[in-house]
Amino acid sequence: MDKHVVIILPHPDDESFGSAGSIAQFRSQGIPVTYLCGTLGEMGRNMGNPPFANRETLPEIRKQELKNACEVLDIDVKMLGYRDKTIEFEDRNAVANHLQGILEEINPSLVITHYPGYAVHPDHNALGAAAIQAVEQMEKSRRPVIWAQAFARGFQKELGEPDIINDVEDQFETKMNAILCHQSQAGGMIGQLKNYKDLGAEVLQEAKDRFGKEAFFTL
Amino acid sequence: MKPIEINQVQRWLDKFINTSVYIHVETTNGAYASHFDDKAYNVGAYVRNVQITYTQAKIVGEGNAFRVGLKTSNGWIYAEGLTDWTIHEDTKVLLAGHDREGRLMVALQLSETPFDY
Numbered sequence: 069m070d071k072h073v074v075i076i077l078p079h080p081d082d083e084s085f086g087s088a089g090s091i092a093q094f095r096s097q098g099i100p101v102t103y104l105c106g107t108l109g110e111m112g113r114n115m116g117n118p119p120f121a122n123r124e125t126l127p128e129i130r131k132q133e134l135k136n137a138c139e140v141l142d143i144d145v146k147m148l149g150y151r152d153k154t155i156e157f158e159d160r161n162a163v164a165n166h167l168q169g170i171l172e173e174i175n176p177s178l179v180i181t182h183y184p185g186y187a188v189h190p191d192h193n194a195l196g197a198a199a200i201q202a203v204e205q206m207e208k209s210r211r212p213v214i215w216a217q218a219f220a221r222g223f224q225k226e227l228g229e230p231d232i233i234n235d236v237e238d239q240f241e242t243k244m245n246a247i248l249c250h251q252s253q254a255g256g257m258i259g260q261l262k263n264y265k266d267l268g269a270e271v272l273q274e275a276k277d278r279f280g281k282e283a284f285f286t287l
Numbered sequence: 288m289k290p291i292e293i294n295q296v297q298r299w300l301d302k303f304i305n306t307s308v309y310i311h312v313e314t315t316n317g318a319y320a321s322h323f324d325d326k327a328y329n330v331g332a333y334v335r336n337v338q339i340t341y342t343q344a345k346i347v348g349e350g351n352a353f354r355v356g357l358k359t360s361n362g363w364i365y366a367e368g369l370t371d372w373t374i375h376e377d378t379k380v381l382l383a384g385h386d387r388e389g390r391l392m393v394a395l396q397l398s399e400t401p402f403d404y
Binding site for chain 1: 288311313315317318319322325333371373375376379381383385388389390391392394396402403404
């Protein structure tokens with residue numbers, strides 16, 4: 069099977085925070101990466117700081133931010149068209165079938181998604197569960213490996229330690245540049261990182277400690 | 288958006304009296320409140336593209352935060368903590384409350400035509 073990585077996450081910026089370093093490493097090895105982005109984060113409460121978006125302009129702004137980040141990461145993006153905060157209320161089988169159809173077309177070797185039940189946001193948990201179901205529905209010989217990301221409080225107690233820990237410090241700059249594409253989300257932690265290059269060595273090290281490793285469970 | 292100008296907002300609310308309008312009403316404290324603080328709850332609600340007709344409308348408040356009450360034939364639409372407003376696409380009234388970090392806490396929006404999906 070040719071190598072191809074598919075990322076299945078629900079919000080523009082999930083890809084950058086969680087797996088931009090690993091994505092950049094795949095790309096540096098010439099491996100194609102496709103991002104299936106579930107929603108446009110239409111219901112996000114961050115509107116920029118100071119706010120430059122509103123509830124009605126946010127979807128288009130986040131769509132552009134997503135495209136910019138995917139350009140930085142040099143990956144393809146396909147928007148799945150669900151609405152932010154509603155994925156858990158959709159028919160799980162319908163979402164899984166939708167994903168299965170796309171996966172069978174791409175024929176990936178690896179799928180990266182959220183670990184259902186351990187990814188905090190209901191959209192993360194629901195899309196992760198649908199992605200895993202989609203893979204399970206595929207013919208055995210065509211099934212990609214799944215890497216699932218968990219970050220709920222105390223997940224280690226129940227799941228143990230992740231078996232994949234990618235040191236992505238060599239891709240730190242690309243990862244930061246991808247994160248910073250999501251300017252409307254600057255009200256959160258991105259705001260503090262805007263001028264990361266001018267920060268002191270100590271703060272830079274803290275950011276590297278925080279974003280320099282990406283952990284996954286192989287399912 | 289810009290800080291609420293009470294007289295101008297009142298004029299826009301008056302325009303829609305006895306007209307069928309689509310509303311978007313929302314409040315949220317984010318999806319991570321209980322992740323960052325295990326004693327907190329995630330709280331939010333939204334209603335989008337429900338049609339109502341109101342017979343009275345008033346915006347009230349002092350300082351930088353305002354309340355709006357819309358009286359319908361058998362109930363009320365209410366929102367508080369509104370700080371900013373704008374007119375979207377020339378016809379849609381958007382009111383929202385933002386916290387100090389610019390995050391949306393509450394929204395009340397009115398339009399004679401539906402909001403996008």
